[in-house]
Each structure stands twice: as C-alpha cells, then as structure tokens.
Amino acid sequence: MALSIEDIKKVAHLARIEISDTDVNATLIKLTGILGLIEQMQAVDTTGIVPMSHSQELSQRLRDDVVTKTNQRDEFQKNAPLLGNHSTQQAIADGLYLVPKVIE
C-alpha cells in the first residue's frame, strides 16, 4: 500500500502530533518502510492460527471491588500546567482542570 503525504498529515492530526512540512517526507519514507515489513508478514499463510492479542500466554488478573484510592486532588493539581506561556497561574478552578474551550 502506497502512502501519500495526505495520509501522513491525517494520521499526525489524529494523534495530535505536529509534523512540519520539512519532516513530512522523511516520515513518509519511514512509515512506508514499516508498511513494507508488514506486507512481508502478511504474505505468510496464517490459516487456522488464532490472532495473538498479547505477547504473554497469561490471563488478566482481577481486582476486588474495594476502594483503595484516597482523594489526592491537591497533590495532583500541583502538576496542572500554567494558564498561558506568561502566566503564573495554574489552569485549575473550583477543583476543575481548565482547557481551551471545547464546543460540541
């Protein structure tokens, strides 16, 4: 499968990764290389083989439904970013984390 510049930009946008126009070509070449490896693997006959979902042959352990976490909001909110590049104020208010306005 041949990737286009547009594919790279779309994937980068979905992952919110900023790729400058000068880097797009290099990224295209690298990703095309990875897809080439995948194409080689897809040529192998895997009829009758159950797809692997995890590299370890183990099953998920379950946790008892008991509250073990306490309220550490004040500690966690010390990590909140600043409101802007030149601000000294953290992006928190009334216990909420603040982010640029999202509109549905």
Next chain:
Amino acid sequence: MEWEVVIGLETHTQLQTNTKIFSGASVRYGAEPNTQACEVSLALPGVLPVLNKQAVHCAIKFGLAINAEIAPRSVFARKNYFYPDLPKGYQISQFELPVVGKGAVSIQVPAQGKLAAYEKVVNITRAHLEEDAGKSVHGAVEGMSGIDLNRAGTPLLEIVTEPDMRSAAEAVAYAKKLHELVQWIGICDGNMQEGSFRCDVNVSVRPKGSEALGTRREIKNLNSFKFMTQAIEYETRWQIETLEDGGKIQQATVLFNPDTGETRAMRSKEEANDYRYFPDPDLLPLIITEADKARISAAMPELPEAMKARLEVQYGLSSYDANALTTSRDLADYFVATVNAGAGPKQVANWVMGSISAKLNTEDKNINASPISAQQLAQLLKRIADGTISNNAAKQVFEAMWCAEGDVDSIIVAKGLKQESDSVAIEAIIDEVLAANAAMVEEFKAGKEKAFNALVGQAMKASKGKANPAQVNDILKKKLTA
C-alpha cells in the same frame, strides 16, 4: 411512497460497583470535582489498569440473563480519539472479542390506538465492557472548559442490538425492558437522571418492502423514555421528508433538543470515526471459565420471564397481571410477601397494581418506600375477605394506613367502619326499607330488575354503608321472592 423506519439501540449501562473499572477509585455519584480522579483516571505516566472483578461479574450476569454466549476469552482494545475529558487519548473498550455475544430480549409492545399489544424478540448483537470518559463543564471560567475526571473510568456495559425495531414504540418498549432487566439482576441502579442508563438510537428509513438499509443517523445520549419517543418520531419524519424532497441522508451524529423537540446534527468531528482500534497491551485477555459462569449463575435471582410464568401457574394470575407485577423485582417480591402473609393472589394483584401503584406514582416512590408493608396489606385484605369491612370501607382504611394512622384493626375501630354482618340487624333494616319503598317493590315484582339494585342501595344507605352487601343481597332476594 410508504416508508419503514429501522431502529437499533446502543445502551450504556453504568455497572453497580464501588470502584472504577481499572482502578480502586470510588465511583460514588455527586462528589466534588476531581476528588475521585486518581492517577489512573488522570492517565499519569507509568500507571497500569487492573480490571475490577465485580464489573466482569456484572457482564457475566447480563450474558446469562439474555441467554447469550459468554466469551471464554475476550480482549480489551484501545479506541483512539482526542478529547479533553479523555486524558489517555484512548478509551479502553472491547472491539473484536467482546465479553458477551449474541443473545435476545423479548419485549411487550403496548397497544396504540387501533393496534393491539404484541410481543416481539429483539436480538442483541453484543455487550462489551468499557470505561466512561470524564465530564466537560462549561462556563466556570471565561473562554475555558473545566474538566472533571471523577466519572473517567466508571465501568460501563455497552449493550448493542440488531436493527430489529420498526417504530418508536418498539424502541421504547425495548429500552424499558432492558432498564427493568439490568435493575432486576442488580447490575445497574437504572438512575437515568444521573446518567446510569443512556441510550444512543440509530434511525434510518427505507421504502417499505426494501431489504437494503437506509443511511442512518445516530441520536446520542437519550436519558428519558419520553425524549426517546419524541426524538425518534421527529427524526423519522425529518428523514422521510428529506428523501421525499429529493435530498439524501448523510450519516451523522445528532443531538435531541428537549426544548424544541427537534434533532440537530452535531458539528461533525473530523475523522471522528477513525478510531484505530488495537488490542491494549496493558491488559491481558479476560478468561471466563465454565466454573465462573456456574458460580455466578447459581447466585442469580429468578429472571423476570421465569417469575412471570411462575406467577401465572402458581397463583393463577393472568398474563397481563403477571407481566405488570414483574416489571421490578421489588414489586414482585412485595406481591409474593403479601400472598405469603395470607391474602388471596388475585386481590393482592388488584390492590398492588391499583391503589398502591397509583399512590406510589403520585408520590414518585418505589414500592420499597410504601408506608404499607406487605403484612399490613395482607391484614387489610383478610378483613375484607372475612367480612369485617366492605370494599368501600377498605379504601378508607387504606388511605389512613398510607398516612400511618395505625394498624388495620385499630383504624377500623377508630373510624367505625366495621361492617354489619348480624343478619337479624340487617333484616330489620331491610324490612324498614321495603316498607318505605313500596313502589319500588311493585316495580321489581312487575319484572324491573333495576328496582332490586335501587333497593340494595337504599338498604346500604340506611345502614350508613356498614351492612355487608352480600348479606343484604341474599336477605333482600329471599324477602322479595318469598
């Protein structure tokens, strides 16, 4: 052209657990913002999800209740999208291998206009475990959105149907049935105001008789059955009008506005449906053994369908009564407790579905909050059955009991409602009535049956409503035909 609407539902049921699906943070509703947002909910670097046993048990219970395949091995996957209330950048969900596979729910669609009530089976495609996202709060700070991550990581079971429903009435009947079922088996509190039970409804239309499905629009996050009806009816009309006007339906996500009664397409999130699912390497496959299923199955309550059948056979109830009494487990338990306390099943059914339900509805209460216990109701019905009070007097006693004025017998005494069952006293009353209403007696003897009822009425009135009506009937009949 005649059109047919095709509807499928995706329902998010919040599972009844103490903690989140992948961490030990509390899921109690209504806490201060972010006080239940632990490092896993915040997606701090290096944290790992650990699956909640109770959430898995809830999923198994649901699978058993709808007679579905429960996957011996299911897999958690990452559903990738960018949104501020999802700090990881992905939601942990299940994709190719969900925990619950195909099953079915049978529904009763109520009569509408000339259309009689009917039963229908709605097929369930799958049900999978996933985590809820956080909440965005607008307006706290100008130009910013506030993020509360208390809800992030709350365990959900998303239940997906086949596109089997053909009207708003069918969709709502299914949603109600599912709502009853998840509460019955104790996996969801069913609180729609708090968002514990939310429905996304996929609606499309096609020319009647056509096999191919039309393009669907998905109405998001309906949290009331009334809104669901309005939203589906509006959306159906809109789609038909659009097609008849030569337009095309674009696949879209729409929101219902309860104020206008209209649906409106959300600003289409770019590439919103490109979720790039892949198995989550942080979680191993979930293995469910036959022994797990057997253990949970043994602890399951009797299911509503089975209980309905039992009420019909064991207590001789009609299908309608048995169905109404099994809309909630509490209601069914109340019925059985009242019967076990010595009251007649048919009478109990009538009172529970009549006076009690009416009161509960008016006061917006659950049967558990009824001021009249099953034992008290049984006592009241016994007093009707043994002739102590008439049906009319029983209604007065009921009102007094509802206002906690005392037990049955003391209210009967206090209000002087004891029925006159002394045949000598009743005969005396009837003699007086016959003497005072000679004209009516003549009418009866001349063949006017109605006159008999009028005489019964006079006798009841003369006894101030206290005479036993059955006895009045008998004695009057004897005297008139003597």
